Amino acid sequence: MSEIPGDLKYAKTHEWVRREDDGRVTIGITDHAQEELGDLVYVEQPELDRELAAAEDMAVVESVKAASDLYSPVTGRVVEVNEALADTPELINSDPYGEGWILRLQPAADADFDALLDSEGYAAVAAAGDD
Amino acid sequence: MNHRTALYPLHIEWGAKVVPFAGWDMPLHYGSQIAEHHAVRRCAGLFDVSHMAVVDISGADARPFLRQLLANDVAKLEHPGQALYSCMLNEAAGIIDDLIAYLRPGGRYRLVMNAGNRAGDLAWLRIRAASFEVRIRARGNLAILALQGPDAEKILIQVLDTPLGVAGAKLAPFHGVWKGEWLIARTGYTGEDGFELILPNAAAVELATDLHDAGVIPVGLGARDTLRLEAALNLHGSDMDESLNPLETGLGWTVAWEPEEREFIGRDALGASREHGAAWRRAGLVLDGPGIPRGGQLVHFVDGSQGVVTSGGFSPTLAKGIALARIPADCAGADTMEIEIRGRRVAAHRIRPPFVARGAGLQGAEVVA
Numbered sequence: 306m307s308e309i310p311g312d313l314k315y316a317k318t319h320e321w322v323r324r325e326d327d328g329r330v331t332i333g334i335t336d337h338a339q340e341e342l343g344d345l346v347y348v349e350q351p352e353l354d355r356e357l358a359a360a361e362d363m364a365v366v367e368s369v370k371a372a373s374d375l376y377s378p379v380t381g382r383v384v385e386v387n388e389a390l391a392d393t394p395e396l397i398n399s400d401p402y403g404e405g406w407i408l409r410l411q412p413a414a415d416a417d418f419d420a421l422l423d424s425e426g427y428a429a430v431a432a433a434g435d436d
Numbered sequence: 437m438n439h440r441t442a443l444y445p446l447h448i449e450w451g452a453k454v455v456p457f458a459g460w461d462m463p464l465h466y467g468s469q470i471a472e473h474h475a476v477r478r479c480a481g482l483f484d485v486s487h488m489a490v491v492d493i494s495g496a497d498a499r500p501f502l503r504q505l506l507a508n509d510v511a512k513l514e515h516p517g518q519a520l521y522s523c524m525l526n527e528a529a530g531i532i533d534d535l536i537a538y539l540r541p542g543g544r545y546r547l548v549m550n551a552g553n554r555a556g557d558l559a560w561l562r563i564r565a566a567s568f569e570v571r572i573r574a575r576g577n578l579a580i581l582a583l584q585g586p587d588a589e590k591i592l593i594q595v596l597d598t599p600l601g602v603a604g605a606k607l608a609p610f611h612g613v614w615k616g617e618w619l620i621a622r623t624g625y626t627g628e629d630g631f632e633l634i635l636p637n638a639a640a641v642e643l644a645t646d647l648h649d650a651g652v653i654p655v656g657l658g659a660r661d662t663l664r665l666e667a668a669l670n671l672h673g674s675d676m677d678e679s680l681n682p683l684e685t686g687l688g689w690t691v692a693w694e695p696e697e698r699e700f701i702g703r704d705a706l707g708a709s710r711e712h713g714a715a716w717r718r719a720g721l722v723l724d725g726p727g728i729p730r731g732g733q734l735v736h737f738v739d740g741s742q743g744v745v746t747s748g749g750f751s752p753t754l755a756k757g758i759a760l761a762r763i764p765a766d767c768a769g770a771d772t773m774e775i776e777i778r779g780r781r782v783a784a785h786r787i788r789p790p791f792v793a794r795g796a797g798l799q800g801a802e803v804v805a
Contacts, residue, residue, distance in 0.1 A: 343465060344470045346728060347727060372728065
């Protein structure tokens with residue numbers, strides 16, 4: 306069973322969201338998602354300062370198996386991307402909630418965090434995907 | 437309900453992620469596809485490929501039947517166990533399937549064909565056998581194990597400490613040895629040294645357990661695909677199909693034109709293609725920029741011509757994106773091009789396949805001029 310930390314929020318498209326003390330949010334993909342994808346070999350990041358609407362294409366992760374789009378869980382502006390993933394995309398496999406984070410957003414004033422799932426809600430989504 | 441191989445309980449025990457493949461529940465990987473890939477390049481790995489179709493051909497006309505059926509010539513097989521790679525063509529020289537034919541004792545043969553083509557292949561065999569005195573028997577009680585990697589020979593004699601194992605370890609490439617229902621052949625689909633063993637299900641479970649106990653790591657279909665891609669071995673359904681002939685897919689070397697009087701199926705159409713020049717060529721491409729090429733993506737040449745990626749992926753050995761592509765024959769001289777990856781054009785260069793052989797990368801070593 307994959308790990309689903311209780312202190313994070315989740316999108317049903319398998320991204321996790323952590324609200325930092327400085328108001329920014331850190332986004333990554335879940336342990337369940339990296340397990341499903343298999344070994345990750347390439348990450349395509351967005352340009353800094355790009356404005357993303359909620360559910361908009363945000364980045365692409367490619368595993369040995371296939372390319373997968375990641376979607377922005379909330380509306381916001383890209384303020385940082387995880388540069389380490391350019392050379393070591395496998396960090397997403399080994400530490401999806403830590404060193405394998407994807408990017409950081411400055412959320413818009415009207416960013417809707419209430420639409421995100423809590424860990425229990427996401428656990429149900431992940432379990433339903435195992436068909 | 438999908439079919440399961442005799443090794444299915446072992447796959448579960450070994451922690452496989454199981455996926456449906458051609459009607460079978462097969463292991464995709466056992467944790468890390470890349471680690472499995474490296475194991476085969478650096479030491480050895482064990483594959484269960486029992487899903488592949490095993491078809492035995494016997495009868496007075498077995499040899500003439502196969503000499504007509506296959507583009508390569510089974511007359512080249514002189515000793516039982518010897519193996520021949522061949523395409524099976526339709527009348528238009530399109531590739532119905534690729535296969536390995538083994539000579540069995542007593543002038544019989546065994547074909548090993550792609551799992552996904554099983555039904556179509558058998559139907560074709562039966563149609564084309566109508567005027568021959570042959571018996572076609574699809575086997576269901578056999579397993580196929582592949583032990584592949586530089587340490588495969590050492591491990592084979594260590595684990596299979598019998599006269600058969602010793603005989604197997606001495607085999608030259610594309611040779612095999614039979615003992616009852618067992619066949620050990622020095623063949624594979626990885627670009628490494630190694631063996632394929634066809635044997636009864638119960639014996640296969642025992643042997644696979646012994647190999648695993650001896651430290652051989654199991655390898656799933658995921659790494660099987662990246663290994664064969666690095667070795668530039670075509671996959672039927674991706675790099676070739678009934679719309680392409682062997683000359684268009686890098687398999688001209690598998691066609692036996694001599695003797696001229698051998699009328700194999702597709703010969704006339706293939707001869708015409710050879711005379712007029714094939715429209716397509718197979719090319720091996722290495723990506724120069726970031727990204728991973730995938731099947732179906734377009735290949736752009738400076739003059740506006742286009743080709744298409746037939747198989748692409750990440751090469752764990754080269755740590756780069758690589759691809760097999762179908763390119764217009766007119767572009768065969770071009771050694772640089774761009775692959776269109778998700779709306780972005782990324783520079784690539786052409787190499788003479790394979791990308792990797794016997795554990796070592798060959799990229800850039802032989803750039804096609």
